[in-house]
Amino acid sequence: MNIGVKNERAMFGAGCFWGVEHAFRQMDGVLETxxxxxxxxxxxxxxxxxxxxxxxxxxxxxxxxxxxRIGYEELVKAFFALHDPTQLNRQGPDVGTQYRSAVFYFDEKQRELAQVTKEALQPAFNNNIVTEVTVAGPFWEAEEYHQQYLEKKGVSSCRI
Structure with missing residues (x-):
């Protein structure tokens, strides 16, 4: 992914990445996923x-x-709306630590925004939000067939 000087990065884990990627790609201001x-x-x-x-x-x-065009806070709010952040190591039928809810932050400002947003949203849920807020480490790009998977298949959402 080519990151320009005026562009920023965000990284989220919200279960199966296909539907999450598709949703973010629809947002004005998202340049690449x-x-x-x-x-x-x-x-x-x-x-x-x-x-x-x-x-x-x-x-x-x-x-x-x-x-x-789009702020990090708006992306974090979208992330929480795209999945159930109270499910530990799963989303719907997908089970395992690879499907955990996580915000991977690139700087202190992102960490603070993610944590404040998580805390502000907690009262809207009956169960505790289990989303990790952790520093971004290495990113390993998935195989090509996973990139923009739903668009390649001509569908607009996953089964969840």
Missing amino acids: SVGYSGGHVNGANYKEVCSGETGHAEVVLIRFDPS
């Missing part, structure tokens, strides 16, 4: 390894956005 793996301990993670649950990675969407 890439699905992949982050938050684990294996270099060069791939889909088969991540699905084994042994690498510690989450399925994530890396977003390049124009902060003059």
Whole structure:
């Protein structure tokens, strides 16, 4: 992903990355997305390894956005609206640590915004929000067939 000087990055794990990527791609100000793996301990993670649950990675969407058109806070709010942040290590029928809810932040401002948003949204849920807010580590791009998967298949949403 080519990150320009005036552009910023955001990275989120919200279960299966296909539908999450598709939703973010529809937002004005989102310039580019890439699905992949982050938050684990294996270099060069791939889909088969991540699905084994042994690498510690989450399925994530890396977003390049124009902060003059969309703010990070708006992206964080969209992230929380796109999935159930109270489900631990799962989203719907997808179960495993790779489907965990996580905000991977790139700087202190992103960390603060994610944490404040998480706390502000907690009263809207009956169960505790389990979303991790953690520093962004290496991003391993997923295999090409996962990139913009729903668009390639001609569908607009996942089964969830």
